[in-house]
Amino acid sequence: MSKGVTPQSKNFSAWYNDVVKKADLAEHGPVKGTMVIKPYGFALWDNIKYALDSMIKESGHVNAYFPLFIPKSFLAQEAKHVEGFAKECAVVTHTRLKAVNGDMVVDPESKLEEEVIVRPTSETVIWAMYKKWIQSYRDLPLLINQWANVVRWEMRTRLFLRTTEFLWQEGHTAHATAKEAEEETVTILEIYRRLAEEFLAIPVLTGQKTEIEKFAGAEHTYSIEAMMKDKRALQSGTSHNLGQNFAKAFNVTFQNKDNKEEMVYATSWGVSTRIIGAVIMAHGDDKGLRLPPKVAPHQVVVIPISRNDEQKKVIKKYLNPILDKLKNNSVRVNVDWREESPGFKFNDWEMKGVPIRMEIGPRDIENNQVVLARRDTGEKSTVQANDIADTIAKMLIDIHDNLFAEATDFMKNNTNEIDSYDEFKKIINDGGFIRCGWDGTSETELKIKEETGATTRVIPFDENPKGLKCIYTGKPAKHEVIFAKAY
RNA sequence: CGGGGUGUAGCGCAGCCCGGUUAGCGCACCUGCUUUGGGAGCAGGGGGUCGGAGGUUCGAAUCCUCUCACCCCGACCA
Numbered sequence: 001m002s003k004g005v006t007p008q009s010k011n012f013s014a015w016y017n018d019v020v021k022k023a024d025l026a027e028h029g030p031v032k033g034t035m036v037i038k039p040y041g042f043a044l045w046d047n048i049k050y051a052l053d054s055m056i057k058e059s060g061h062v063n064a065y066f067p068l069f070i071p072k073s074f075l076a077q078e079a080k081h082v083e084g085f086a087k088e089c090a091v092v093t094h095t096r097l098k099a100v101n102g103d104m105v106v107d108p109e110s111k112l113e114e115e116v117i118v119r120p121t122s123e124t125v126i127w128a129m130y131k132k133w134i135q136s137y138r139d140l141p142l143l144i145n146q147w148a149n150v151v152r153w154e155m156r157t158r159l160f161l162r163t164t165e166f167l168w169q170e171g172h173t174a175h176a177t178a179k180e181a182e183e184e185t186v187t188i189l190e191i192y193r194r195l196a197e198e199f200l201a202i203p204v205l206t207g208q209k210t211e212i213e214k215f216a217g218a219e220h221t222y223s224i225e226a227m228m229k230d231k232r233a234l235q236s237g238t239s240h241n242l243g244q245n246f247a248k249a250f251n252v253t254f255q256n257k258d259n260k261e262e263m264v265y266a267t268s269w270g271v272s273t274r275i276i277g278a279v280i281m282a283h284g285d286d287k288g289l290r291l292p293p294k295v296a297p298h299q300v301v302v303i304p305i306s307r308n309d310e311q312k313k314v315i316k317k318y319l320n321p322i323l324d325k326l327k328n329n330s331v332r333v334n335v336d337w338r339e340e341s342p343g344f345k346f347n348d349w350e351m352k353g354v355p356i357r358m359e360i361g362p363r364d365i366e367n368n369q370v371v372l373a374r375r376d377t378g379e380k381s382t383v384q385a386n387d388i389a390d391t392i393a394k395m396l397i398d399i400h401d402n403l404f405a406e407a408t409d410f411m412k413n414n415t416n417e418i419d420s421y422d423e424f425k426k427i428i429n430d431g432g433f434i435r436c437g438w439d440g441t442s443e444t445e446l447k448i449k450e451e452t453g454a455t456t457r458v459i460p461f462d463e464n465p466k467g468l469k470c471i472y473t474g475k476p477a478k479h480e481v482i483f484a485k486a487y
Numbered sequence: 488c489g490g491g492g493u494g495u496a497g498c499g500c501a502g503c504c505c506g507g508u509u510a511g512c513g514c515a516c517c518u519g520c521u522u523u524g525g526g527a528g529c530a531g532g533g534g535g536u537c538g539g540a541g542g543u544u545c546g547a548a549u550c551c552u553c554u555c556a557c558c559c560c561g562a563c564c565a
Contacts, residue, residue, distance in 0.1 A: 013559085
C-alpha cells in the first residue's frame with residue numbers, strides 16, 4: 001500500500017476514497033454499491049448512534065423494529081411516495097434457488113403471488129401497523145424510532161454518502177393535531193442540529209426544503225445542511241411533516257375527545273451512515289481523518305517507545321496508573337503495542353484521526369512526564385504525569401471547539417450574500433454557498449439548477465426576504481434561500 | 488442510462504501492442520537476527536486455475552468472439 005492519500009487540492013473525491021480505505025473505515029462489498037463497514041468505521045457509527053439514540057429517547061421516543069420486506073402494494077398507497085421510490089426498489093420475486101447442471105438458478109416454481117419489496121424507507125409498513133394500533137386520542141402521540149437498514153438501488157453510489165444499502169434511524173410519529181406534528185418535526189431537527197454541532201463539531205444550516213427538494217410524500221421537509229471542504233453541501237439529516245398524507249393512504253383515524261373521527265397527523269425523520277461522510281469531509285485533511293473527540297473510537301492513543309523488553313515492562317508499569325485515571329474519567333484510550341516503528345504508528349493513527357496521541361519513552365519516564373500531540377493542530381506538548389488526566393480532559397474539549405470553529409469559519413467564509421446572477425454563476429462554479437432572494441417558484445429553481453448545477457439547500461429559519469429580489473428573475477423575493485452544489 | 492476505466496498472489500501494479508521454457512515487481516504475510524522519539528534494515532521463505540466461456544494455434548495472461556463484474560465521471564437520489 002502506498003503511503004498517504006491523494007491531496008485534497010489535487011482531487012477531492014480521490015482524497016475521500018483514499019481516506020475511507022486507508023483509515024480502515026469501509027470498503028466495497030461484492031455487489032455493486034454495497035459497503036462493508038469495518039470495525040473502526042463501525043465503532044465510529046456506534047458512538048454516533050449512541051449519542052443520537054440517547055437524545056431520541058430523552059425526548060420521549062421509544063425504539064421498535066419493523067420488517068425489511070414490504071408488500072409491493074403498500075408502496076402504491078401514497079401516490080407521491082411511489083413516484084419518489086419506485087425507480088430504486090429491490091424487488092423479491094422468488095423464494096428459492098435450485099441446482100441445475102451444477103449451477104444455481106431461480107426456481108420458477110417458487111414465484112411469489114405478490115412480490116415483495118425491500119424497504120427503501122418504512123413509512124408504508126409502519127402506517128399499515130399504526131392503523132391497527134391507533135383508535136383513540138389516548139393512543140396518541142405515538143413516538144417510535146427504529147434503527148434499521150434500507151435499500152435504494154441508486155445509479156451512482158459512493159462509500160457512506162450513497163450506498164445501495166445503508167444504515168439509519170427512522171422515526172415515525174403519529175399525532176392528534178397538525179400543531180403537535182409540526183412541533184415534533186422541529187424538535188427532531190433541533191436534535192439533529194445538536195448531533196452535528198455538539199457531537200460531530202460540524203456547523204449546519206437549518207431550514208425548510210423547497211417543494212422540489214422535499215421528501216416524496218411530505219407536506220414539508222426540514223433539513224440540516226453542512227459544508228464539506230470542497231465547498232459542496234451535504235444534507236445530513238431530514239425531518240418531515242407528513243401531514244395527513246399517510247393517514248389518508250392507510251386510513252388511520254382516531255376518535256377525539258368530542259367523539260368525532262379524525263385523521264392522524266404524521267412525521268418521519270432520519271439520519272443515516274451518510275453522516276460519517278460528513279465527518280470525513282468536514283474535518284479531514286491531507287494526513288487523513290480528524291475525528292471529533294466525542295465520537296472518536298479512541299480519544300487517546302498511546303505509543304510506547306521502547307528499545308527492548310525490559311523497557312517495555314517499565315513503560316507498562318509507568319502507564320498503568322495513567323490508564324486507570326483516564327478510564328475513570330471515561331476517556332476512551334487505546335495502547336498500541338504492535339511491533340511497528342513509532343513513525344509508522346504516528347502516521348497510522350493520524351490517518352485514523354485519533355484526537356490525541358500520547359508518546360511514552362525512556363526520556364519521559366525519567367522526567368515523570370508524557371508527550372501529547374494534538375491531531376487537529378499538530379501541536380506537541382510535554383505534560384507532567386500528575387496533570388495528564390486534567391490536561392487531556394481539557395484538550396479533548398478544546399479539540400472539539402477548535403474543529404467546530406474551523407469548520408464554522410470555513411462555512412462563513414464560503415457563504416456569499418449576493419444579488420447578481422452573473423456573480424451567482426461564478427461562485428457556484430468555484431464552489432460555496434449562496435444566500436440570496438428567490439421568487440419562490442419551482443420554475444426558477446429548475447432553471448437555475450439546469451444552468452448552474454446548483455440546487456436550493458434550505459430556506460433558512462432566520463430568512464429575511466423583505467426588500468430582496470429574486471436572483472434569477474429580479475421579481476420581489478418570496479424567500480431568502482441557500483443555493484449550493486450538493487452531494 | 489450515457490461516457491471513461493479496470494479485472495494477473497491479501498492489496499497496488501507490470502507483462503499484452505509484437506503468442507514461446509518455470510508469469511514478474513512493490514507492499515503485506517511467515518522465520519531469524521539487529522532495530523524503535525516521524526512510515527526500520529539484512530537474510531531466508533510461503534502464496535497464482537492471469538474475471539468467465541468459446542475460438543484460432545504445435546503452443547494463449549498475450550490474438551479473435553461473446554459474456555460477467557466492479558470502479559470513476561455525468562443525469563437520478565439521502
